Amino acid sequence: MGPSEEDRHLRFEGDADCEPAPLPTLRHSSSHVMAQAVKELFPDVKLAIGPAIEDGFYYDFAKPEPFTAEDLERIEARMREIIRKDLPFVREEMPREAAIRFFGTRGEPFKVEILNGLDAPTVSLYRQGDFVDLCRGPHVPSTGQIKAFKLLSCSGAYWRGSEKNPMLQRIYGTAWLSQADLDRHLWRLEEAKKRDHRKLGRELDLFVFHDVSPGAAFWLPKGMVIFRELERFYREVHDARGYQEISTPILVNKRLWEESGHWEHYQENMFLVEVEEQVFGLKPMNCPESSYVYRHHLRSYRDLPLRFSELGRLHRFERSGTLAGMFRVRQFTQDDAHIYCRPDQLQAEITGVIEIVQLLYGTFGFEPRFFLSTRPAKAMGDAALWEQAETALREALQKRDVPFEVRVGEGAFYGPKIDAVISDVLGRDWQLATVQCDFVMLPERFRLDYVDADGQGKRPVAIHRAIYGSFERFVGILTEHFAGAFPTWLAPVQARVLPVSEKTAAYGRSVFERLRDGGIRVELDDRNEKLGYRIREAQLQKVPYTLVVGARESQEGTVNLRRRNEEDSAALPVAAVVDGLTREVTSRSLTLTVGRS
RNA sequence: GCCGGUGUAGCUCAGUGGCAGAGCAGCUGAUUCGUAAUCAGCAGGUCGUGGGUUCAAGUCCCACCGCCGGCUCCA
Structure with a gap:
C-alpha cells in the first residue's frame, strides 16, 4: 500500500505537490482557485489541503455546516470570475518560522499544524490575487489557463485521513486541458450511472438486494444463469488442468481460526455464532480448511503439486457505510484454489495460473496488466525461499511473455505475489486476480509436510489464487462493462x-x-x-x-x-x-x- | 463506524399539517396485428420501523434500519 493522497501532500519534502505534468498541474491550480472562491464567499472557513487526484482535484475545508448544491454553483461561478481576471500564480519563499506566524495571524490552524510538522528551514507559498496558500507548486502561470472544469460533489473527509480527527468538508472537482476532454469525462460519469449494475440487475431481473440481508445478493433466475455459466467455464478450464474441486464447511469452530491466526488478526471482520457454549465463525477465507484436506493423507513428493479449487461462499463483516452493490458485499463466492507444491515446482505452477488468467480474461475481452509485489520489510519466512519464489514469479511472467510492473516491498508478509488488473470499457480499473506465494500461513501454522525422495519430511509451498476474485463482484463488473448486453453464451435468454x-x-x-x-x-x-x-x-x-x-x-x-x-x-x-x-x-x-x- | 443526502404501489416519481396520487409494469376484455410502446376497464399502499407533538402527521420532532455519494477500512 503506497502513501495516501494526504500523506503525499502533507509530507512537504521533495520539490512538488503534484506531478509536474500539464494535467496534474492544472488540477492542482484549479484546487487553489476553488479555495480562493470558497474563502471569498465563506470567509470563516479554514483551509486544510487541496491536491490534484486522478481525473480532478479536491480541497478540504473546516466549516460547521456542509456545502449545499447551491453553494457549489456559487463557488463555481466565483471560480469563473477569478479565472476571467487571469491572476498570475506567484511563488514566494519564507522561513518556516515566519510562515507559522503568517498563517497564525491569518487564522489558518491546519496550515500551522502542517508547518509545525516540517523540518525544512524554508517553505514556499503561492499567491494569486488576495489568496495565499502554503504550497510547493508547481502551478500554471495564471488562473486564466484553467478552462475546462466542473465541481462535482461535496462530502465529509477526515483531517489527515484519520477517523479520530475532526471531519472536514471536501469539495471534488474535475479539470481537463480541453472542453472536449471534460465533456468526454462527464459523458463517462453519466454512462457509468446508466450502466450501474444495481439498476441493470433489477431491470434485467439478475439480482436484487433486500434490507433483511445488507451486503448479500438475492440471485434471481436470470442472474443465476450467468453465475452458472461462469462456474461452468471455470470448471471446464480447471478440470482440464489438474485441479481437484473440494468444498469445506462454512460454519467452523473458533479453534480453527485460532490455529490459522484469523482469531487474532481478523476477528473484527468475522460473523460469530454461539451454540452449546461453543463459538463458531462463518469462514471469511477458504485457506485454513484447504490445509485440512491436504493433511487428510500423508503426502509424498510424488503427489505434488496438489491443486485444490473451491468455489467457497465467504462472509466478511464490512462496516455498514462501506457496502456498495455487488462491488462491496458481506457475502460472496470466491473462485479460490490452493496449490501445494515443492519449491522447485513454483515456476511451472505460477506459469499455469497466469495462463488461466489470460484465458479467462481474454474470453471477456479484458487485457490484464500484471504487477509483481516483492518482499516487504516485515517479511517472515526463509530469505533464500523468498529469493527463489520471486525469481520463479518473474520467470513465470516472462515465460508467458507478459509485461509487468514490479511493486517493490509490496508483497504480503508471508510471500511475494502477482496481481492482475483489468480496465473496463469505461476505462475504470479493477484488481481481480491475485496469485500469492505462501511460506508461512498455511505451511508453518498448519505444519504441512510431505515425504521427500530422501525419506525426510519437507515443508511444501502454498499458492493462494483467485481469478474472477468473487462471482458477485465479477458479475457486477461484467454487467456494467457490457451495459447488460452480455455475450450470447452468458445471456440469460439467448x-x-x-x-x-x-x-x-x-x-x-x-x-x-x-x-x-x-x-x-x-x-x-x-x-x-x-x-x-x-x-x-x-x-x-x-x-x-x-x-x-x-x-x-x-x-x-x-x-x-x-x-x-x-x-x-x-x-x-x-x-x-x-x-x-x-x-x-x-x-x-x-x-x-x-x-x- | 463517521459526514451529508435519501426512503410514498413491483419500477420511476408527484404529493410543504386537513379524503394517499400519476405513468409504466400487473390483471380482465376488445383488437389478430411484419420489426422499439393498440385501446378500454380493473386492481394495486404498515407512506422504511418505532416513539413523540397536534383536534388532525406521508408532511413537524426524536431514535433506529436500509439505500446513495464520500471518508475510513479492505490481516
Missing part, C-alpha cells in the same frame, strides 16, 4: 421467438421447441401484443436474437432473425439458426455472429 399473430402461434411454438431441444436458452413471446411492442421489450431486455415468425416463415420453414441493437433482419432456416447459435455459444464468442455472411 433467443426469443415472436409469432406475428395467433395465426402463426403453432409454428412459433415448433421453432421454440426446436431451439430448446438444441440446448438454446429460448423464450416464446406469444402474448397478445403487437409485434412492435414485443420487439421493443426484447431489445430492452438485451436478448441477443429476436426470431420473428409469420406466414412467410411458416411456409418456408425459416425465421426472420434480428440481432440485438440492429434494425436489419433476414430470413434464415431454423436449422441454420440452431447451428449458428450453438457454434457461437460453444466458442464463447464476444460478438453476435449468427446470420452474418
